Amino acid sequence: MTRTATASLASAASAAEDVTRVAVSTVIFSLRRDPGSDCSTVVLPLVRRTRDPHEGLWALPGGWLDIAESLDAAASRTLGETTGLAPSYLEQLYAFGAVDRSPTRVVSIVYWALLRPDEVEGSKDLENVEWFDAASLPRLAFDHNEIVEYALWRLRNKVGYSRIAHGLLADEFTLAELREVYESILGRRLDPANFRRQVEGSGTLLPTDRFRTGSHRPARLYRYNRDVELADLGPLAGFVRKGSS
Amino acid sequence: MTRTATASLASAASAAEDVTRVAVSTVIFSLRRDPGSDCSTVVLPLVRRTRDPHEGLWALPGGWLDIAESLDAAASRTLGETTGLAPSYLEQLYAFGAVDRSPTRVVSIVYWALLRPDEVEGSKDLENVEWFDAASLPRLAFDHNEIVEYALWRLRNKVGYSRIAHGLLADEFTLAELREVYESILGRRLDPANFRRQVEGSGTLLPTDRFRTGSHRPARLYRYNRDVELADLGPLAGFVRKGSS
Structure with a gap:
């Protein structure tokens, strides 16, 4: 090999190490009902790393961005490959x-999504995937503790002014069920009468003709006003809503 | 050169083209008072491209991420290099x-900031930099029209629930001046009495003992409650607030 060729190879190798790579990671929040209580805990799935760096530590689901896929597509793909989960909507x-x-x-582009408890079944049987209580995590790989902390902060802020709790509930729900979601996210009890007044005054819920019956007295079922929700996604709706063209 | 060396070089060259590069861009919004009226227009600085791709088109200020600098630092540096602007705070x-x-x-990581009209002076004399009315832009380079549209949407949403208008005002301001900022961003007139009631009820403003005097009757000056503002930045405050360690 000539000296020039050797120099070029060395320079190419060094250039490759000088490259910033782009990864995607995803924070999936769901709720787990605490046994024997009417409280729920915010939980998220983590994947145990099987190679360096940080082999053996838990990390957010994710992977490398492929040269020919969008950020949104990479987030969906790597989440599916690592956990089997396929939320209908991932938000950056x-x-x-x-x-x-x-x-x-x-550089990691982090996505997040909220899943209803019945949507998390797909991930249950995978080796190296476990659901953790978001409030008491072990030391995670990379800066993933910091990422989860930031996501929790955004979640707590967001429930105050948006319909984000919708992602954790079935299509129809009682006001008590909605309040329980808020209580889980905020980590504190809310006054039922105040909560009912605020939610009913917000114009974001539509009452149905149906009632939840069971051990308590029948409670009216509500659903979210979908017109309001869609308007909230703004001009990027076509990009962030998976499956749209 | 051996066949192996040639193949390695070709593979290294092809790998270099297969790389996803990371850039940063910045949307700087400010207000420009329309001559002879009490209305303002949302404006932003653009830089004329002096090379391909899209030579001659206007683009958002920005540049490549350096291997040894954070995203925030890259946004500040490239904004300064292209426009001379140095906002105290850039938000991703x-x-x-x-x-x-x-x-x-x-992949472009886009930052944004709001500047008071008196803070935009630094960019005035630079060649290839001009301030444009955000509502009537020419065709910009890359997807920058879409990026500005998204930033405007976020701006309009954000004034509804946060202290974002603060960034466009001096430290002390009258309620009429604050209302004018909201009207410019939202693109519509607001009822003065309703506006006063909502803002005073929000707990985010502190009245001062000072008044604005001039051609109208004296108007009380207010300032933002800084405690509330700082709490809003959340756990990333240390990262996104420029100059903090």
Whole structure:
């Protein structure tokens, strides 16, 4: 090999190490009913790393962005490959790009989604996937503890002004069920009468003619006003709503 | 050169083209008072491209992420290099990563900031930099029209529930001045009495002992409650607030 060729190879190798790579990760929040109580806990799925760096530690589901796929598609694909989960809607949360967050330079575009408890079944049997209580996580790989903390903060803020709790509920729900979602996310009890007044005054719920019956007295079922929800997605709706063209 | 070396070089060259590069861009919104009226227009600075792709078209200020700098630092640096502007605070807006948004594969992390009219002076004399009315832009380079549209949508949404208008005002301001900021962003007139009631009820403003005097009757000056504002930045405050350690 000539000296020039050797130099070129060395320069190419060094250039490859100088590259910033793009990854995607996903925070999936759901609720788990605590046995023997009417409280729920915010939970999220983590994947145990099977190679370095951070082999053996738990990490958010994710992977590398492929050259020929959009960020949204990469988030869906890597989530499915690692956990088997396929939420109908992933929202971009934040790009994390601290220089020292990984041994090589990696910018991670983080997505998030909320899943109803009945939607999380798909992930149950996979090796190296477990659901964790978001409030008491072990030390995670990379900066993933910080990412989850940020996602929880956004979740708590967002329930205050949007219909985000919708993603954790069935299509029809009682006001008590909706309040329980808010209580789980905010980590505190809410006054039932105040809660009912605020929610009914917001114009985001539509009452149905149906009632939940059971051990308590019948409670009216509500559903979200879908017109309001769709308007909220804004001009990126076509990009972030999976499956839209 | 051996066949192996040649193959390695070719493979290295092809790998370099297969790389996704990371760029940053910044949307800077400010207000420009329309001559002879009490209305203002939302304006933003654009930079004329001096090379391909899209040579001659206007684009958002920005540039490539350096391997050794954080996303926030890259946004500040490239904004300063292209426009001379140095806002005290840049917030990450969204990562744009459509496969066909550029001839090569580029993921752009977009930041945004609001500047008071007196803060935009620094950019005035630069060649290839001009301020445009956000509501009537020419065709911009890449997907930058779409990015500005998204930023405007977020701006309009955000004034509804946060103290974002603060960034467009001096430290002390009258309620009429605050209302004018809201009217410029929302693109419609607001009822003065309703506006006063809502803002005073929100707990985010503190009245001062000072008054604005002039051709109208004296109007009390207010300032934002800084405690509330800082709490709003959440766990990333240390990362997104420029200059913090």
